[in-house]
Amino acid sequence: MPLVSLDNTITLALSVRDRHASADWYAQKLGFELLYHMDDAGWSELATRTEGVTLGLGEQSEPTPGNTVPVFGVADIAGARSALEEAGVKFDGATETIEGMVSTATFYDPDGNALMLAQDLSK
Template sequence: MTHQTVTRCVPGAYASAERPRLPLSPWRHLVYVSAPSHPSGPHRAVPKSTKELAVPGFSYNGTITLSSSVKDLDASISWFEDALGFEEIFKAAEAGWAEVSTPAECVSIGLDQTDADAGGSGGSIPVFGVVDIDAARAELEAKGVKFDGETRELPGMVKLATFFDPDGNRYMFAQSLVEGAP
């Protein structure tokens, strides 16, 4: 079944503070935007323009899609929904493509069904910032998700735990240990 409605992030729109957010990992370049108060309650503003993200020759539209190769589109969608609580936001089965939401505004994961061996080596590793890495890991382990060894700690900086989807793609949880960091 192909969904006709596509949820997209719109720069300048308000994002509800009630939706859980996962900050980016602390060692990556972060862009913070302060939000004005909004009459309907506490909100966080998505950047009104991407000017501050522009580089000579092009500019960003404010969205990020991290693509992973998968063997079975439907099984992968189910895994992201069941294991991580993400939601399917777009699916084009005939093209072998789907996207699932993440708790971070304007960031989705693209699932590219391929006949080739999916997952495993190479490619990007999406990192999801969490408040309590031990709780996050325990929740996924209870759902049968496999982790790559023990949780690692860089004292005073970050705790990291790498886990795998059913196709062997790597993902990480990161908990900042820097005082005052998200």
């Protein structure tokens, strides 16, 4: 039985130089639909053509190509994090929260690949 109950969503988070230009590119080239730009947080999100899968664009001055972070949706981030930590999973810092939007926590698989949990707080 899994330690964490995931919901039916996943966000693939990419680092980009210009979220607005990248969002336009993904819309024009792949038919993704812009969901929103959150300029204060340096984050944009697009709906892909696959149900439950979104593309998140995090703005960085020097993005690392090929550094995609899968973000798994959970209903209870505190409970999910606690269960994984008790099982020896390493997390990177504290859970971060943008009030009224999302709470996220980055963790690592055994090979050091970054993964993230996210609880939607907008509902």
